Amino acid sequence: MKSTKSITILGETILPGQNKTIDMEIAKLHNTAKLKIPIIVERSKIDGPIVLFSAGIHGDEINGIEIVRQLIAKKINKPQRGTIICIPVINMFGFINRSREFPDGRDLNRVFPGTKKGSLASRFAYHILTEIMPLVDYAVDFHAGGASRFNVPQIRLTPNNAELKILADVFNAPFTLFSKNISGSFRNSSQKLNVKMLLFEGGKSLDINNNITAEGVNGAKRLLHHLNMLDPKHIIEEQKSKTIYIENSGWIRAQYSGLLHDNNKIGCFIKKGTALASITDPFGKFERKVKAPNDGYIINANLSPIVYQGDAIYHISKSIDDGNE
Incomplete structure (x- = not known):
């Protein structure tokens, strides 16, 4: 019309x-x-x-x-x-x-x-x-x-x-x-x-x-x-999988100040206890692992090389809905 x-x-x-x-x-x-x-x-x-x-x-x-x-x-x-x-x-x-x-x-x-x-x-x-x-x-x-x-x-x-x-x-x-x-x-x-x-x-x-x-x-x-608004000349790529719904999530915070060495787990589903990163001092005196407190997806990562105690460094899901309810 x-x-x-x-x-x-x-x-x-x-x-x-x-x-x-x-x-x-x-x-x-x-x-x-x-x-x-x-x-x-x-x-x-x-x-x-x-x-x-x-x-x-x-x-x-x-x-x-x-x-x-x-x-x-x-x-x-x-x-x-x-x-x-x-x-x-x-x-x-x-x-x-x-x-x-x-x-x-x-x-x-x-x-x-x-x-x-x-x-x-x-x-x-x-x-x-x-x-x-x-x-x-x-x-x-x-x-x-x-x-x-x-x-x-x-x-x-x-x-x-x-x-x-x-x-x-x-x-x-x-x-x-x-x-x-x-x-x-x-x-x-x-x-x-x-x-x-x-x-x-x-x-x-x-x-x-x-x-x-x-x-x-x-x-x-x-x-x-x-919405029937897209011009047919534009190709829509095939969808590989359905979106993953996350109802609850929380931040993992740095327990130490120092240099953050990320293990590149962003976007991945990880098990409780998985090492997500390590925090070291600049002088070779200590190294502390950052471990996942629960199973979940890592949906945000702090990519700063320097962190302070209390900084939010990873956002992890706590419960997952497959979106099919």
Whole structure:
């Protein structure tokens, strides 16, 4: 069915069949240079859902930005029906500075829904939530691990949400974690607007990993195919296995300060007592093994070569659901 309905973002009207890049300008740089956040909109002439792919809420999480870039570069964002909105870099200030936060020191993913006259981060949150999200039916927000922590590719969704679980099954990342919404997060505020949002985590900050990128791009294609929005020219790779659902997990913390020697068990299922790493001092005086406290999958690893006592170094699952309930 052909659509005759226009949509408006930041005062710009986009008709069915049109594509448009809208530059979001909320504030200038301190040298008065303009700072534009491109919002790339592609619309089919045929009516359908509106899907958002976003990244860069944390400016140093480059892998998510690369995933959305590839969706655009490969023209996956040109829908067979409906509308696809791509925002590769939401926090352009942080991206320029290779920083997680906004220049005001705030974490954008903790200030939603924001306010029109609040801090810089709060103003951005307000405009995203009022100008874009009321239009959106489905969304995937792409993230990476903070600091030196590397996340295996995973979808995070709120527990007991049947609609999101179906979408997670379709996206089919290697892992799916049930996690509660955090107050002030983009995901929490979007859910209150009835947007069906998946959060993708993969890789670490200030890094591009081709395997992580491929998982994100392929998952997005599967989601669009499920919604009958993917152009048939795009090939969907055969799924090797179903996503592994993780209901409970916990952090293993360093018992000593020193040099961390990782044994590369990330993404693997390991047995209780398996040596995940060793911690040594720089002077050859001691070496202590880091052992798994239980059976489980290692879904995050701290790849920093130096750790302090109490640092979170591995995230391990505690119970596993095969997703077939």
